[in-house]
Amino acid sequence: MPTRLSFNYLLTPDGLRADQTLVVDSDGIIEAIESGGKGAHGFFAVPGMPNAHSHAFQRALSGFGERARGQDSFWSWREAMYRLAARITPEDLLVIARQAFREMLRAGFTSVAEFHYLHHLSDGRSGPQMAQAVIEAARAAGIHLVLLPVFYQQGGFNTPPAECQRRFVHASIEDYCRLLQELRGVPLGIAPHSLRAVALQTLAQLLVQADAAIGSRRPIHIHISEQRREVEECQAAFGRTPIDLLAHTVQLDARWNLVHATHASAAERALIVQRGATVVLCPLTEAGLGDGLFAAEEYACAGGRFAIGSDSNCRIDAVEELRLLEYGQRLRREQRARLANADGLGAVLWQQACRAGARALGEPLGELAPGKRADLVVLDEQAAPWLGHGPDTLLDALIVGGSRADLAAVYVGGRRAVDHGASAGEDADAREFAATVARLNQP
Numbered sequence: 128m129p130t131r132l133s134f135n136y137l138l139t140p141d142g143l144r145a146d147q148t149l150v151v152d153s154d155g156i157i158e159a160i161e162s163g164g165k166g167a168h169g170f171f172a173v174p175g176m177p178n179a180h181s182h183a184f185q186r187a188l189s190g191f192g193e194r195a196r197g198q199d200s201f202w203s204w205r206e207a208m209y210r211l212a213a214r215i216t217p218e219d220l221l222v223i224a225r226q227a228f229r230e231m232l233r234a235g236f237t238s239v240a241e242f243h244y245l246h247h248l249s250d251g252r253s254g255p256q257m258a259q260a261v262i263e264a265a266r267a268a269g270i271h272l273v274l275l276p277v278f279y280q281q282g283g284f285n286t287p288p289a290e291c292q293r294r295f296v297h298a299s300i301e302d303y304c305r306l307l308q309e310l311r312g313v314p315l316g317i318a319p320h321s322l323r324a325v326a327l328q329t330l331a332q333l334l335v336q337a338d339a340a341i342g343s344r345r346p347i348h349i350h351i352s353e354q355r356r357e358v359e360e361c362q363a364a365f366g367r368t369p370i371d372l373l374a375h376t377v378q379l380d381a382r383w384n385l386v387h388a389t390h391a392s393a394a395e396r397a398l399i400v401q402r403g404a405t406v407v408l409c410p411l412t413e414a415g416l417g418d419g420l421f422a423a424e425e426y427a428c429a430g431g432r433f434a435i436g437s438d439s440n441c442r443i444d445a446v447e448e449l450r451l452l453e454y455g456q457r458l459r460r461e462q463r464a465r466l467a468n469a470d471g472l473g474a475v476l477w478q479q480a481c482r483a484g485a486r487a488l489g490e491p492l493g494e495l496a497p498g499k500r501a502d503l504v505v506l507d508e509q510a511a512p513w514l515g516h517g518p519d520t521l522l523d524a525l526i527v528g529g530s531r532a533d534l535a536a537v538y539v540g541g542r543r544a545v546d547h548g549a550s551a552g553e554d555a556d557a558r559e560f561a562a563t564v565a566r567l568n569q570p
């Protein structure tokens with residue numbers, strides 16, 4: 128029996144439509160969109176946002192490590208992250224990731240690409256337990272998960288791994304592919320951590336063997352060009368900047384998702400557009416870590432695709448990520464409406480990030496259209512940011528003045544996962560999360 132969900136307004140690939148009904152099959156896929164229905168399930172529905180980059184365990188670090196200690200930077204934050212990572216058990220990870228995934232759903236993210244590198248147990252034993260904890264957390268929260276098991280090999284360009292990185296490191300490509308095989312029950316992608324952490328001669332071989340394990344159509348994600356120091360070290364070691372070096376090392380194409388790309392040069396941005404790769408921007412995390420600002424305006428004008436991710440999960444909110452993305456460009460260029468078109472800011476920004484996010488996850492989602500997953504976010508008709516607005520400017524008001532607090536409901540695969548900002552069982556989970564965070568962050 129198909130489910131029928133009707134809304135006053137629906138944001139479709141063909142534009143905004145009034146009084147529409149989604150017909151959703153038993154697998155949670157949109158079968159058809161029909162006229163009529165009179166908004167029985169809500170006011171204004173937009174596609175659920177794919178979260179194209181997350182490290183769920185870092186949710187436990189939010190708000191810790193904010194005291195000034197001289198030259199605070201990405202690299203001092205990374206030390207705090209390593210201290211936390213060293214302590215987390217599979218049981219802890221289940222609790223932390225479940226909380227992060229619940230917050231994602233409340234914040235408009237209906238699917239997540241989890242960039243998972245905390246592989247081994249704290250005593251050094253390997254096994255799939257940590258990855259299975261992430262999978263179990265996603266199932267418990269009700270979010271659609273694409274797991275990106277990370278291959279991590281070295282501590283920096285041509286540098287062996289440090290003791291604090293041991294839990295991330297696979298002894299060999301074969302070990303990594305064994306993990307991929309063990310996790311085949313969920314959608315997977317391939318994630319060489321970064322050019323810092325994977326040797327160039329290993330990278331090509333890794334892709335061949337991982338493709339053999341999970342198929343050659345799955346997405347590939349990599350951290351790249353996030354920090355100036357990384358760019359300088361790459362140039363010193365190889366005579367090329369990171370994205371240029373990547374394109375000279377592998378077949379850079381539409382499977383590739385370049386996370387951050389903050390310091391990409393104009394030539395590197397042109398290369399990304401030409402090869403059809405996607406840039407995954409994480410504005411709140413990039414701001415929090417003081418990474419810098421990607422030239423998103425120039426990139427978008429050239430036809431570049433960008434998805435968004437909540438990355439360190441210090442604050443989880445799809446609307447705030449998009450606002451900071453736009454405002455970062457305004458501050459950089461000293462001009463307004465940088466990622467808008469003649470129709471406004473909200474619809475184009477939300478839909479671009481959804482479409483690119485769907486490619487980044489390698490899944491049929493990110494649009495309210497037949498054949499796509501029925502993942503959607505319903506806006507609260509009475510929310511303050513759009514009081515006095517009609518449908519044509521409502522999404523602009525969402526991006527400029529709104530937040531996750533203005534979402535009335537969230538559906539994943541046609542099933543209501545969040546209702547009036549709440550989901551079943553969240554209070555007990557939050558208490559368990561609080562106790563876990565307090566214990567893990569004790570000195």
Ligand SMILES: [Zn+2]
Nearest residue numbers: 182242350438
């Ligand atoms: Zn990351």
